[in-house]
Amino acid sequence: MTRTDSTAPKLDEDDPIKVLFDMASYWATIWGLIAICLWLEHEVLKRLDIESASVRVAILLVSTPAIFLATVTRIQKNPKARLILERARYVVILVAAALLGAYLHANHKDDSYENALRDGAVLSCLKMASCKAAATEYANTR
Incomplete structure (x- = not known):
């Protein structure tokens, strides 16, 4: 069959x-x-x-x-x-x-410690003119 x-x-x-x-x-x-x-x-x-x-x-x-x-x-x-x-x-x-x-x-929403450090570094760098200028120069040459 x-x-x-x-x-x-x-x-x-x-x-x-x-x-x-x-x-x-x-x-x-x-x-x-x-x-x-x-x-x-x-x-x-x-x-x-x-x-x-x-x-x-x-x-x-x-x-x-x-x-x-x-x-x-x-x-x-x-x-x-x-x-x-x-x-x-x-x-x-x-x-x-x-x-x-x-x-x-x-x-x-990245609530990690590393993200908080990065945000803190960006905010503190904005307050210092030399840091802001160096960051801008680095970003422009990248």
Whole structure:
């Protein structure tokens, strides 16, 4: 009897790293789709010149879940779209990691002792004219 199942090696579903990555990528993809739906609807509402913020919020609260569910239903029915979404999970995780890294880099506060020494040296050097001149000359020749 011939076997019809795939001969590709199967990953162990008990691997906690794989399970964690799968959960994170699915949820990040879902929230990414919701964010895209909200953004697109917001752009449409801006172009329709709806002035009232409460009307905008009401429309967004009603239409976003409807659009999201319609999109998910169509993705589930189309195998090619499902494959694209499975592959897009990795891109979503990479984008989320890049955004998190950029945010952490922008908001990083270095409270180390070396940083305090550097700041103190810069502030004290600004008070001495000869030190400031030497630092400026060093910076200009570098």
